[in-house]
Amino acid sequence: MNITKILNKVYFSRRHKVFERFLSHAEEMQDKVMHHLVEKAESTEWGRSHNFRSIANYDDFTHHMGSINTYEELKSYIHRMREGESDVLWPGKVLWFAKSSGTTNDKSKFIPVSGDGLKDIHYAGGRDCLAAYLMANPTSRLFSNSGKSLILGGSHSPNLNTPNSLVGDLSAILIENAPSIINKTRVPDKSIALLNDFEVKRDLIARNTLHLNVTNLSGVPSWMMSVLNRVLEITGKESIDEIWPNLEVFFHGGVAFSPYREQYKNIIKSPDMHYMETYNASEGFFGIQTDLNDPAMTLMIDYGVFYEFVPLDELDKPNPSVVPLSGVEVGKNYAMVISTSCGLWRYLIGDTVKFTQKDPYKFVITGRTKHFINAFGEELIVDNADKGLEQACIATGAMVKDYTAAPIFMDANAKCRHQWIIEFTKAPASIKDFAEILDRSLQAINSDYEAKRYKNITLQPLEIIQAEPGLFEEWLKAKGKLGGQHKIPRLSNSRTYIEELLALNANLKHE
Numbered sequence: 001m002n003i004t005k006i007l008n009k010v011y012f013s014r015r016h017k018v019f020e021r022f023l024s025h026a027e028e029m030q031d032k033v034m035h036h037l038v039e040k041a042e043s044t045e046w047g048r049s050h051n052f053r054s055i056a057n058y059d060d061f062t063h064h065m066g067s068i069n070t071y072e073e074l075k076s077y078i079h080r081m082r083e084g085e086s087d088v089l090w091p092g093k094v095l096w097f098a099k100s101s102g103t104t105n106d107k108s109k110f111i112p113v114s115g116d117g118l119k120d121i122h123y124a125g126g127r128d129c130l131a132a133y134l135m136a137n138p139t140s141r142l143f144s145n146s147g148k149s150l151i152l153g154g155s156h157s158p159n160l161n162t163p164n165s166l167v168g169d170l171s172a173i174l175i176e177n178a179p180s181i182i183n184k185t186r187v188p189d190k191s192i193a194l195l196n197d198f199e200v201k202r203d204l205i206a207r208n209t210l211h212l213n214v215t216n217l218s219g220v221p222s223w224m225m226s227v228l229n230r231v232l233e234i235t236g237k238e239s240i241d242e243i244w245p246n247l248e249v250f251f252h253g254g255v256a257f258s259p260y261r262e263q264y265k266n267i268i269k270s271p272d273m274h275y276m277e278t279y280n281a282s283e284g285f286f287g288i289q290t291d292l293n294d295p296a297m298t299l300m301i302d303y304g305v306f307y308e309f310v311p312l313d314e315l316d317k318p319n320p321s322v323v324p325l326s327g328v329e330v331g332k333n334y335a336m337v338i339s340t341s342c343g344l345w346r347y348l349i350g351d352t353v354k355f356t357q358k359d360p361y362k363f364v365i366t367g368r369t370k371h372f373i374n375a376f377g378e379e380l381i382v383d384n385a386d387k388g389l390e391q392a393c394i395a396t397g398a399m400v401k402d403y404t405a406a407p408i409f410m411d412a413n414a415k416c417r418h419q420w421i422i423e424f425t426k427a428p429a430s431i432k433d434f435a436e437i438l439d440r441s442l443q444a445i446n447s448d449y450e451a452k453r454y455k456n457i458t459l460q461p462l463e464i465i466q467a468e469p470g471l472f473e474e475w476l477k478a479k480g481k482l483g484g485q486h487k488i489p490r491l492s493n494s495r496t497y498i499e500e501l502l503a504l505n506a507n508l509k510h511e
Contacts, residue, residue: 004143008134015131018302019290022360026301027326034061034306037339040116044087046077046345058324068310068322068337068346071109081112081343084162089343090114096177097159098170098282111282113173117342120304122174125285126182128300129218129251129278132290137274140248141215147246148187148212150205151175152219152227155196170282171219187212198223198482206230214244220254220487222402225263226473232267239269253278255487256365256386259400262393263425279365283349284340287363296362301325304341309334312352315369330355333381335369352381373491375407376416376458378449380442382490388441389422395437396428402472402488406498408463417460421501423467435464467501468508475504 021029038061042052050064077088078097086093089112096113113122134140141147154169156176166173175193178186186193188205195201205227217224228240237243247268257277264275279287279297284305287297299307307325312333314320322337333354339345350370353363367382374380389400405420420438428434439462443450452458476482489497 002141002144004134004140004147005138007143008138008140012127012131012134015128016135019132019135019298019360022298022301024359026299026359026361027324029302030306030325031058033302033304034058034339037304037306037341040341041090041343044089044091044343046089046343050345062322065339065346067319068308068348070348074344074347077343078110078112082110082160082162082165082167084165089345090116090341094343095159095162095165096173097165097167098173099167100170100282109282110167111170111344112342113170113282114342117284117304117340118174118177120341121284122170122280123179124303125278125280125288125300126174129276129288132288132298133249133251133274133276136290136292137249141246142248143185143215145213145246147185147215148209149185150188150209150214150217150219150227151186151193152205152223153193155194170280187214202227202230206234210235210243212244213246215246215248217247217250217252219252221252221257221260221264222255222488224250224252225260228267238267240267241270248272249274249276251276251278253280256382258386258390259393259403261390262399263401266399281349281351283344283347284338284342286336286338290360294362296356296364299325299361299363301361306339308337308339308346309353310337310348311335312369325361328355328358328361330357333366354383367491371489371491373405373407373418373493375409375493376452378446378452378459380418380446380449380491384442384446384449385490387445388438391441392428392434392438396430396434397426398424398428398434399426401425402467404472404488404490404492404497404501405462406492406495408495415460416458418462419498420462420464421467421471421498421505422464423469423471427466431464431466435462438462438464465502465505468505471501471505471508474508475501478504 038052038055041047055061055064081088081094082097094112094114097110098113100109100111153171153175156166156168156172159165159167172194175190188208192201192204192208231243235243240247252275274292277289277297287299290298308322309328310320310322312335315335328334333352336349336351336353338347338349350368352366352369354366355361355363372381393400401423403420403422405418408417408419410416443453472488473482
């Protein structure tokens with residue numbers, strides 16, 4: 001019996017009707033979210049100090065809220081919340097804090113995750129992933145024959161000395177608080193899913209899911225690939241299809257999927273396998289790929305998130321322009337600003353997006369506000385790098401596992417260039433040819449990069465250093481960041497990351 005159809009009709013089809021409203025009521029729905037957030041938080045310390053009771057429209061919201069905020073502006077409030085204070089940024093006491101990569105002044109950020117945020121942002125996103133997938137694939141058998149969801153999680157630990165309070169990866173917080181209905185289909189068991197040691201956890205996940213009917217996967221592509229490879233190692237099989245013949249979809253997010261696409265096709269042979277991107281960050285759940293043939297994601301506009309956007313080229317100005325959803329332009333890069341039911345107010349999340357259409361609003365993630373190279377005016381963003389690598393892989397048959405890049409400002413011969421460290425799953429026959437194709441692709445994608453490469457006057461041809469196997473995992477392990485939602489910094493104006501990796505690469509080469 002295919003209970004998937006029954007669940008879709010009884011439960012998920014309600015959301016299909018809401019998705020239809022995204023076509024013509026987006027601004028109205030966002031306005032409703034803004035008013036809900038303001039009314040809910042008007043008695044908090046933040047709400048009182050920003051006169052929330054006087055906010056009647058968006059103009060009032062911008063006037064009373066003031067400028068956009070980074071983590072630094074909210075840090076002291078969040079720390080008090082971690083110590084157990086109530087009604088600071090959001091009503092009541094917040095017990096969960098998602099640990100995220102740090103700022104200039106801190107090793108880590110601690111993002112509050114309220115009970116309201118769990119329900120109307122994060123779990124709402126998980127529900128809508130399934131609703132959107134079943135709408136796009138009505139013949140799915142996702143839940144039939146005791147179908148299981150393999151969901152990768154991180155780990156958590158007690159938060160300061162606050163009773164019943166946790167800090168850790170968002171995925172661990174979600175697993176810890178998951179409703180019983182989710183736990184009936186989710187694997188592995190919580191005792192394994194929340195282990196801190198990723199290498200031990202990877203092995204246990206593989207061994208404990210081998211004989212189950214896994215129909216869907218959820219997680220970060222790099223870490224899920226590591227688990228799947230372990231499954232193949234243990235079984236001696238050549239493809240995942242031989243182990244989980246009913247596997248039909250991978251809900252992925254956290255990093256761009258394009259560098260991993262060919263690797264997944266290599267180990268999952270089924271032509272019926274689907275890949276669905278989600279935008280689920282520590283700060284909130286923002287987007288879902290609702291059309292399997294369109295890589296852009298639909299912005300989720302009726303959760304506990306109110307969106308604003310700053311044109312990327314204005315971000316460093318003293319008073320950048322900020323627009324609500326109704327003010328965005330298609331094809332323009334924006335830094336995303338959010339106000340949420342977790343108590344983040346006009347918060348600059350650090351991600352950059354570009355809208356591909358309106359009605360419904362669809363977008364692609366183009367990078368991070370800090371992860372780019374603009375040492376010589378080339379304005380190279382992660383989206384450019386991923387697309388350039390994809391073209392080089394197609395042309396050479398190579399497969400990239402991980403990479404990072406940074407500028408060399410001037411070498412012994414007074415030459416400037418970009419230096420890349422790339423770990424290949426399948427290396428190209430010629431690194432030189434791969435580098436040349438990547439360089440040409442980047443010029444075709446990015447006119448600023450092309451201008452700086454003109455006749456090698458400003459930028460010399462890029463340099464690729466082939467990483468030793470396991471370099472990036474060893475680097476993350478050394479920093480205590482192996483597994484979970486930790487990601488490789490793809491691009492950087494600074495040479496801090498790349499110098500550490502170069503030194504480690506040299507050591508691995510001589511071992």
